[in-house]
Amino acid sequence: MKTKPVGPIPNGYETRDGELAIGTRTASDLVASAGQTPLFVYSRAHLDRRVAELRAALPSRIGVNYAVKANPHAAMVAHMDPLVDGFDIASSGELAMTNAAGIDPKRVSFAGPGKRDDELEAAIACGVTLNCESEGEAQRSLAIGHRIGKAPRIAIRVNPDFELKGSGMKMGGGAKPFGVDAERVPALARSIINEGADWRGLHIFTGSQALSADAIIEAQGNVLKLAAKLGDDIGRVLPKLNMGGGFGIAYFPNDTALDLSAVGAALHGYVEDLPPSLKDTELCLELGRYLVGEAGVYLCRVIDRKVSHGTTYLVTDGGLHHQLAASGNFGTVVRRNYPVAIASRYDAEPDDVVNVVGCLCTPLDRLADQALMPRAQVGDIVAVFCAGAYGASASPAAFLGHGPAAEILV
């Protein structure tokens, strides 16, 4: 059978006793500790290293926020607390998570185009910054603040007139449901300030999952220019600017890792030459996938090895109910293989071409197509890498009644 390549395995995963090791522990040891497959393993060492790399590359002038949506696992959120400057949330459900982790609401900002009144009230009451998405939401926020006797902390989310080129999800450059069109921002900001809001500045998010440093550098330059112009038009110093993120990770064959040093160097240049109106503005990046994506591995077990018309299938107890994106069914048009390996035979010679599938009764449930692997048997453990972001929480866990995977941070 013809082979198809799998994606690149992220740095930092080694072999121990012939098995994949995550941190210092083997896959089978981790599965034994958790008491089950399927299992998401998140590595503290990877998380710490990634943040350290970022801090080394970025100017200290630019803070780093964690976008909780990428992975809201409680231990993950708690681990990120001392590592990052702030948290971005997308719902009152995520607010409950940051509150449960003891994170100061003053470090939290809340974006999302469909915030309900009860969500606005919960956020205003505890002092979370609202990244306001529309004139209507601003009015609702001010009315709620008035009613509960608390000035809402409001930033405006801007729908910029440019996009992050090559990004997996474009969040700017045309009509969008997110934020306020740039030309309407100054009037809205003045009105919010006049009505007594605690003015927190701007949020400009141009796209996500970009691997081109040039595209990110260009977009961040445009973000700073737009923010300076809007700040001037508003006529008040911007207390804060969330510059968005967009830093991608390599999932697929031929993906090349983002050149972080190039992005860092460009950002150093930008902050040394900030326009006057941003001199006193607090700057931050909002990163989710880039912080946690490569720190996670999804482990599942081979339940059956079978042959149909000459094609070998490894049927696992995992699947798209935990790994929707890896199956190719979430925001992708052409399915390609994520990085996938036989964790329990990690250093064995690859000599077998197999389709790795999940346990669901649907042809959509594919984890690797025509992959060259060491020969695996029933009981072997399969690893899907790049599983730290948009895995467990972004998949239909109830589908077909198999239930959620376990998650551990090691």
Place this chain on the structure above:
Amino acid sequence: MKTKPVGPIPNGYETRDGELAIGTRTASDLVASAGQTPLFVYSRAHLDRRVAELRAALPSRIGVNYAVKANPHAAMVAHMDPLVDGFDIASSGELAMTNAAGIDPKRVSFAGPGKRDDELEAAIACGVTLNCESEGEAQRSLAIGHRIGKAPRIAIRVNPDFELKGSGMKMGGGAKPFGVDAERVPALARSIINEGADWRGLHIFTGSQALSADAIIEAQGNVLKLAAKLGDDIGRVLPKLNMGGGFGIAYFPNDTALDLSAVGAALHGYVEDLPPSLKDTELCLELGRYLVGEAGVYLCRVIDRKVSHGTTYLVTDGGLHHQLAASGNFGTVVRRNYPVAIASRYDAEPDDVVNVVGCLCTPLDRLADQALMPRAQVGDIVAVFCAGAYGASASPAAFLGHGPAAEILV
């Protein structure tokens, strides 16, 4: 703005007091009862009517099974109990649901390519029929049966050499992870019978979501021929044949409803002329989506009405975390609009072109693109039809922390 059509609204939804009525109750009344949006409403009257239509069209010789995966809501499963002849499950989680509903395990069969040993044991212990997917699974089942002192009830799932043409999901016609290739079935069946299993016959599933009566008629003809041939080769009467399903429903513009009467007439012809080896075989169809899909409506509320670069967005509190397939992100390549309407202005003149989006912070979260609708405001209720199957349970409910929708059966 140019308009895009929405899918056809299923029969049986009327206007009452200007609103969409489901059964006898208006959308706003249902939302008030449930105490929230987003809300899935499932209609008993629709379920009953659909089963009655099926029974009228099909020969009484052919039973109807409900595939729980389509909608495992507890009240739904309980309502289907007296309406159908059997239940098909896909996991021990779904077995727990049929057991909780008091459904006799003898009426239940269990298909799925990755059944774990504990799942096989639970099924064997209570007398559920295993639709066996491989030689390896057969051996595991027999060993478990031996260990617990109970002969497993085993049917063999066949990977047929033909497909259901035009089906949304092809489950036959080439290499597949499902079932046993047809030519290996007789040997496996004889071995299972020799080793003392309670032999239950065959399961042949060729595809799903087909709207062409001709394609279904052809596939069912091929299923009966294949089953007869395999039965002869096995040399034992087939106690039962699950003929699969594949009956589709109309989701999209230009979809035409399946001609059930044509399918029924052809099946009458088939059963009047059954090959001798199937004369005493119990026959059944396995249907999920066709039974329950049109009986469900997803209701969500407009949280914001906003304009960006001339495009109007209705931002709702619903989204792809409950309606992944309607957003165009599950098994579809080109996104098309499901049937969507303003439930709270159901008989108003459509004079507004809008994009209806969910509350999630991703451009994937779309419920209707460029749809011509009555002019809706904040607080209005949006209805997405064809929400009875593969909605609540097949969507990433935890994504972004908004939590699951409510579900009611009325």
